[in-house]
Amino acid sequence: MGAGETCSDIQVVRRDGSLTSLDVAKIRSVVEWACAGYNVNSIALEAGLTTRLRHGISTRDIQDNLIDCALGMCSPDEPEWRYVAGRLHVWSLWKDTQVRRGFAYGNYDHAVQSQVDRERYDRAILKYSQAELTEAGTWINPDWDKDYDYAGAVLLTKRYLLTNELPQEAFLTCALLLASTEKPEVRLTIARKFYEAIATRKISLATPILANLRIPNGSLSSCFIIAMDDNLESIFEEITNAARISKNGGGVGVNVSRIRATGSWVMGKDNASGGVIPWIKLLNDTAIAVNQGGRRAGAVTIGLDIWHLDVPEFLEMQAENGDRRRKAYDVFPQLVITDEFMRRVQNKQKWTLVDPYEVKEKLGIDLAEKWGDGFEAAYAEIEAELDRKITLYKQVDARELFKHIMRSQVETGMPYLAFKDTINRANPNKHEGYIPGVNLCCESFSNVKPGLEAHCCNLVSLNLANLDESEIAEVSQLAVRILDNTIDLTQPPFTDSKTHNDKYRTIGVGCMGLADWLAKRHLGYQSLTEISSLFEEVAYWCTFASMELAKERGAYAAFPGSEWSKGKLLGSKTVAEIIAISQNSDRFLRQSPTEGNSPAMPSRWLQLSQDVKTYGIRNSHITAIAPNTSSSLVQGCTASILPVYSKFFYDKWAKGTVPIAPPFIQECFWFYRENKSLDQKVVVKAVATMQQWIDTGISMELLFNLNQGVYFPEEPERAVKAKDIFDTLVMAWSEGCKAVYYVRTVQKDDFKERSDEGCAACAN
Structure with missing residues (x-):
């Protein structure tokens, strides 16, 4: 004044x-x-x-x-x-x-009709009568709006709410639409359960569902993977499909391993092919041009198999030096790595880079489709024909190539690593094809066939920070039901994705807030038995829910002949394997909120295996843990299953900085070990423990602090060396992790940010 x-x-x-x-x-x-x-x-x-x-x-x-x-x-x-x-x-x-509409909360049925009249809400919400909408409006609890910190409240308002819409109205409308596929006599009951789980932040809907479900013709799927064949028709069709995905806000993985290498033959002329880079550049420019309705640039990860002749240039396509016409700075590179390559890295052996076109023409081998023993046999045959039938190749030191990969990761955070054999061994649909690589956030993947089937997946996450042990069974089952209903509500952006959706019904129930869950119990990431027990519960109840849905609605179309149909569970594991893993788990979580004690181990897994063989399973892939970088702010918890970077820090936003302080980490400030000072081998071991119970994948970021004395207090002058990073990455493969997402570094006590727009486009 x-x-x-x-x-x-x-x-x-x-x-x-x-x-x-x-x-x-x-x-x-x-x-x-x-x-x-x-x-x-x-x-x-x-x-x-x-x-x-x-x-x-x-x-x-x-x-x-x-x-x-x-x-x-x-x-x-x-x-x-x-x-x-x-x-x-x-x-x-x-x-x-x-002020704008004349009322805040109250008159929900009127608010819905107004939004429909203005074409902001899909008319599908009017499947409910006015009386039903009025009843649903009585469920709204405005006090739940008071639980958000500033970062969460702003993100919720700006990213997810429509004009003249309040948070609880958005959650309730989503819940009603998600339950609209249910039988009329039960849909209100189920809708209320959905609403309360979403509104109390026990279930987090992925961005495409929360942002697009209410609007007309919205696409709800988060993750897509497509693959290109080695011809112009396929290449340009998949570029168009990538544009369609980006238009609808999805993240897309594109595998280009079938495309002939630089110097290969084109129309019989040798040394005519420009390799994969020119096509990647087109995808790069497509991601910029089709900018998700003006919200942000499209997000595309490009996957290339480690044996491809263009791998060295692929690793340099985001470097500042070199021909600018062969650069692609706006995509997210991904290398698809086989066990054989990793063994040669360990043994310091030679690795042969080849042209897929020549291999197919001369030897009849489609190398991109090979994995496991099939790949190793084919690769041995190829190397036996070097300088005879195979003339376009290059031999490199496997370990030096891996060091090249590591240098790129330290400098740019990428490439992502997808461990192809580990992924495909766990594929329940081997009878129908193979998995070529991973999606944008490295957690969701399934069979892909160029021009026929494109991986398509819908995601939600359980907020472990807000869940008691007694709630895991019910909330896990609600999450599966939400996602299965989403499959029937979504409109996939192109034919191949709809074919995949209908055939495999792939979903991904994930988790966030694990760091909070551990901190509340005074546990850490070394508490592997408790972590295993927690994720066993989630795995059991999600699988159980999908089996129950199969009883009610039928199994997914490709179930006959699948690993599921043989009684294998959780990524092609036998019951004996599951029991062996479970015996190392703590037992304190096994309480069902509705049935008293859960079925005793190992009987519940044995029974579930028999039930799946008898009734089928509704969804071919069920669990997948996304990064949740942004949505965790709305949820008021730590992102995904990773340790929090710091107990208190400022996040840089367009309008300044915003304080971030995970609440349960704050309460256990004295106990909790921050990620910026945590040995990443601990993280890898914890993720590998969780991966045993997750049938698809986990977005695993690794964070290396390059300052002296962080990991080695007894050696204050020692900093992380290249060998430490090397050992951690090799450990990730050997321990059974399926992929490595970003590799980040801390230098001079300053967190070097990498772009998170990719994961925001996909799961968040």
Whole structure:
């Protein structure tokens, strides 16, 4: 306030444009409401605001100033100010909505009809009668809006809510639509269960579902994988398909391993092919041009098998030096690696890079389709024909090539690594094909056939931070039901993805907030028995739910002849293998909320195996753990299953920095080990433990702190060496991890950020 100016002299502009005298009591009331229940001093917030008041200030400006004050007071000692800021943001949302449409919460049926009339909501919501919508509106609990910190509240508002829509209305509408495929006599009951699980942040819907389900003609699938054949028709058709996926906000993996190498033959002319890079550049430019409705550039990961002759140039296509016409800076490179290559890396042997076109023409081998023993036999045959039938090749030192990969990862965070043999050994649909590589976030994959089938998957995540042990069974089953219903609601963006959706019904129930779950129990990432027990519970109940859905709705179309049909579970494991893994797990989690004690081990797995053989399984792939980088902020927990980078840090946003402080990590501040100082071999071992129970994949990022003395306190001068990173990556393969997502580094106590837009486009 100015000198001599009193509160009564200040006129405030209301949200509707009218003027009123400043009422400090109202400000105090809002401040006390926002601070209620938190260990903060509301008087300090009010005092911070008074210096910013002026004549003509708007109520929205007052609210924004309060938010700025609250954020400014947030610190490692007082992290709860970010929740105060979140409540103040929600208060503004409520008031703005009330001014625009005449009411805040209440009149849900009217709000729905208004959104339908303005073509913001899909008319499918009107499958419910007005009476049903009125009843559903009574479930809404506005207090659940008060649980978001500032980062979560802003992301929820800006990324997911439609015009004139409040958070609980969005969640309720999603729940009703997700239950709309159910039988009329039960759909309201099921919709309420969906709503309460979503609204209380026990289940997190992936971005395509939460953002697109309510709008007309929205695509709900998160992850896609396509593959190119070695001809112009296939190449350009798949580029078009990538554009269709990007238009609808999905992330796409493109395998290019079949495309002939640089220097190969074209129309009988030798040394005519430009290799894979020109086609990758077209995909790169497509991702920029088809920018997900203006929200952000498309997100494409390009997969190339490690034996392809163009691998060295592929590793250099994002380097600053070299021919700019053969660079692709906006895609996410992925190398598809075989066991044979990794063995040669370990043994310091030679590795042969070949042209898939020559191999197919001269030897009749389609090398891109090979994995496991089949690949090793074919590769031995190829190497036996070097300089006779096979003339276009290059031999390199396998370990030096791997070092080249590591250098690229330290510099750019990529390439991602997909362990092809591990992935395909766990493929339940070997009878129908093979998996060529991984999706954008390295957690979701299944069979792909160029021009016929494109991997298509829908995702949700369980928020472990908000789940008690007694809730895991019910919430896991709800998650599977949500995703199976989503398959019938979505409109895949092109024919091959619809074919795949109908044939395999692939879903991915994931988890987030594991770091919170561990911290609440004073456990760490070395607590492998407890981690194994937790993920066994999730695995059992998700698989059980899909089997129950098969009883009700039928098995997925490709079930006959699958590994499932033979009684194998969890990525082609026999019951004996599952029991052997389970015997190393703790038993404290096995309580069912509805049936008393869960079936005793090993009988429940034996029974489930028999039931799957008898009734089938509804979904060919069931569990997959996405990175959840952004959606975890909305959920108020740590991302995915990884340790949190730091107990308190600032995230850089377009409008400045926002404090991030996972709540349960804060409560156990003294106990929790931050990822920036955690040996990544511990992370790898924990992820490998989880992977035993996850039938698809896990987005595993690795973070290496390059500062001295971080991992070796007894050697203060020692920093991470290349051999340490090498050993960790080899360990990831040998321990059974299916992929490595980003490799990140900390240098000079500063977290070097890599782009997270890829994972945001896919799972988040």
